[in-house]
Amino acid sequence: MFRSGRWILPALVATTVVAGACSDDDDPVDTTPDAPAAPVNVVVTEQDGDLMVSWGASTGADSYTVQRQVASSGSSFSTLAADLTATTYTDMTAAEGTGYNYRVIAIGEGGQSNPSDPAYGEIGVRAAVLGGTITGTRQLSADTTYTIAGLVIVEDGGELRIPAGTTLLGSTTVQPSAVIVRQGGQLYSEGTAAAPVVFTSDKVNGTPGRGDWGGVVLNGRSICNFPAGECVGEGNSGPYGGDQLDDNSGRIVYTRIEYAGYEVSFGNELNALTLNGVGSETEIHHVQTHFGSDDGFEWFGGTVNAKYLLATGISDDSFDYSTGWQGKGQFWIAQQDPNDADNGFEVDGNEDNFDNTPYTEPTLFNITLIGKGPNGTGGTSGESTAGMLHRRGTGGQLNNIIVMGFERGLDIDNAETVARIGTGNFALQNSIIFSNAVNFDGDGDGIDEQAIFNTAGWNNREVDPGLTNPFDRSNPDFRPAAGSAATTGAASVPAGDDFFTAVDFVGAVGPGAEEWYKGWTRLTAN
Template structure:
């Protein structure tokens, strides 16, 4: 990955100081065209971007400890494809404050022209915090050379992302060492994350490695690997998560792990999540082996998941490892797959002694299988409608979230979308493919 030594921000060829002139490479890069500014190198002093400008992220761009990068509503940022693995990485102690609005979202996308953008054009956005990690501290280092994370500051504050789109990201640094659309490494609960779309990334859409941060109103579309991935001791809360997968290139809706080397490592991955809609592919369409599993829980993870709809996956629900089966629960949820049998068979199961169908139908969990949840138009790739259709069973049998914790909102339905009202994805998200 190429990293520029240039510090701070170049604006029309003018260096706005976040370091001295001694930090500059020689010769100086060419000035960007009018209306375009450049973010590159290391940002060591707080700065606020100008929404009237378009910013090119060139190479590994780092917000250092003690600095806050503020991005106003409506700002457009382009991961520069001429610089290998361009990415925005916030170190421990740094902050990214990106507050968009429904009418003026903040968009991180590829610098390639519209219509020619592809997965992996650039690296994406990474936040590193000082909250949970269930590996030894010297091993809590982010993928994609994104730096150390983890600690004991569960309320650590890495800033805010709201009404933010991250498109065509997911650069592969080396095999198995990749950046995602949005990577959350040990991010603490003082960070605020809501109304975020990760769109057409080459790895996972949104991935948590440890941490205690909460996430609400999250939308992943077209991720070529997992839509949501959490592991390494993440213990936050989530509500209103939705994913629509590419029928020709996708893996799991949820991939959930504890610690891959020690299934009893603490803190356990142990979040509480309400109201999820995961959409794979319509029966008879797409490529075999894609959208393989709606949810896989493994490697000793714990956690509670309520009010989920798992629709259109070759296998809806998979649990590996006895430690996992003893700790994780999914309740008040629907699975409706590609086949009448929505679970791994013993011949395919990593842990054959676990009967996923029996686990799904645990008394008191109030789950349903092989009943159509009747979503309006969930497989439409350009204008999806994930709301329950008239007569849908999703308006009954839901779990009510805790009313007094300050995060969860009251619901009277299963899934991420309420019937009869506009979808929360309208106006600020995209369905464009390229």
């Protein structure tokens, strides 16, 4: 419409068309639950040698995940436990003296929360001094490190009990330091493959060395071939001997004895482990002596049996037995330090009278003796070492033994020792001697070791046993390769004797067998 020179538009009327009714109550509703909130009040406390993590419950949480970080490492958190329904968790894998950060994540139907704020926890290293005389029962604890300060004497009727995982430090300032068990006393050193008992130097975290401390001595009431009252231990360790063949001095299993062999006076040294007149009810297996300044294992008389023994880096003799020892042994290994060592075996009767009885006559099976290097070379040791030295009227039944890497493989001295062969009291059978500088001693004493070794019916051999890597001092492998000479020609163990394990190989380890000498042991110098 045009009016008075302008267009007039008709008014527009707004019209609403309702297609259908819709109220707020009919809008779609999001029913997905929210994720739970991060847990709060996370606290870490030490309880009985473990770390317990606790936290407040999160609304909507069905379970929790606990994560851990080594505090000083800067590494990321890793899951320690999941699907926990309680609000506590005990970490039984925390190591003494190591700090950890813990955090907790709540898990619910709506997902998982953010991690909680981290909480710190640490098991403090406990320390105690072990010294003096033990007359009753002394129970040690694995969560405490003990310093052996001076002589610890376990008297007749006393017991020293050491649980798996315990560390004992021989003092280098209070000398001599040693554990000495008198006749009638008992030592229970009861480690496991996962948690051995360790006797070591108090310098173990620095630069430990041979002879830092004394060692461990057991004195029993079994046999000795010195006259009554004259069996007295080295290092002023006390009297031993008697007629109680089944005497019981305790139990030593999965135990390491390191850096021992303190010299009490010139020529009067303590060994790593000394067994004086120890009886057959004493249990000894899976024991290592490592970098000792005197002998690794030494028997003076007795009837104790021993299985799975390892002597590494011993500066004197790895295995030394005398004075009428008549026990049993199986699965022993010696590996010498090429720069500081003496004999693999040093074996004697009575040093004053070679015909004294009871004779030294153990029964031994499956032993591996490794000297300084192939063909007896490779080190700077000034000693003229023998793999096996038998003298002074000794005897015994020795079977399935490997000797390699020494200056002399076999040395037999004294007419009384040869006489034991003639009477059947001494035999070396089903054994292998190989790769020594000379396999048989040539000292001009009129004893022909090679002829003795080749005695008819003894079934001995001069042949490569084919061991995998026996001279490696940090990761040795004493197993024979499949098809090597050591996998055949073994002597059978005595029938019906439940101490011995029946095997079909020569030496201390079979082909493809478990390396029993690893895991609970120390193989490097320090």
